[in-house]
Amino acid sequence: MVQEVLSELQAVRGVLGSALVAEDGFIVESQRAANAPDVDFLGGAAATALASAKALSQEINRGEVEEVMVEYPEGPLLLVPLEGGYLLVVLLESVQSLGRARFQLKKSIPRLKQALV
Amino acid sequence: MRFLDSLATLGVRRAVLTASDGLVIESVGSGAPPAELLAAELASLRRSMQRLAEGLGGGIRRFTLATEECEVLVVVVGEYCLGAVVERGGDRRAVGAELSRLANRLFEQL
Numbered sequence: 001m002v003q004e005v006l007s008e009l010q011a012v013r014g015v016l017g018s019a020l021v022a023e024d025g026f027i028v029e030s031q032r033a034a035n036a037p038d039v040d041f042l043g044g045a046a047a048t049a050l051a052s053a054k055a056l057s058q059e060i061n062r063g064e065v066e067e068v069m070v071e072y073p074e075g076p077l078l079l080v081p082l083e084g085g086y087l088l089v090v091l092l093e094s095v096q097s098l099g100r101a102r103f104q105l106k107k108s109i110p111r112l113k114q115a116l117v
Numbered sequence: 118m119r120f121l122d123s124l125a126t127l128g129v130r131r132a133v134l135t136a137s138d139g140l141v142i143e144s145v146g147s148g149a150p151p152a153e154l155l156a157a158e159l160a161s162l163r164r165s166m167q168r169l170a171e172g173l174g175g176g177i178r179r180f181t182l183a184t185e186e187c188e189v190l191v192v193v194v195g196e197y198c199l200g201a202v203v204e205r206g207g208d209r210r211a212v213g214a215e216l217s218r219l220a221n222r223l224f225e226q227l
Contacts (some may be wrong), residue, residue: 053162070170
């Protein structure tokens, strides 16, 4: 199920790679395009970044984190918290791909959450 | 006119300019979160993002954090962070554009 959802995400134009990451930073599943940076080594840093984002959200008392977007010169990276401390990391080609990726994520995230229960 | 005043007119709840030490250089807005808290948390978050950026072989331009009730938009200029808290339903596009404009101004001054 997880591989299937990541494959669907990977099929979206502009998605370079995606990974399901455990709370401790270990990669559960990942996929990437041939020319994309390796997302497998991003797990630990992504988990730490999301933990910092959750801390900020708690400190300002404005509800749970739904998504973190980080824009680098290489393109944006999305971090989406899932059930049980898991998170989804999606690396995109450019900010122009954000809309398409978020549209697909609206369908993918409920399925991933279901798979992780 | 202070540097961040233009953000107040866009309905921003709180905006801060901070450096990597997490201290407030300038702020606008009122109520929660306090500017000191937001600045310290943004500096901490930026350090975490930087580690992620190093994994991708680059630096950070900006980042956003969406929660159930608000969105935090942050633009990074050198060692400085310019961040704004926008309520859900606020004009985040206009705030994002204004943050980018202020970041360009800051970059020129640096």
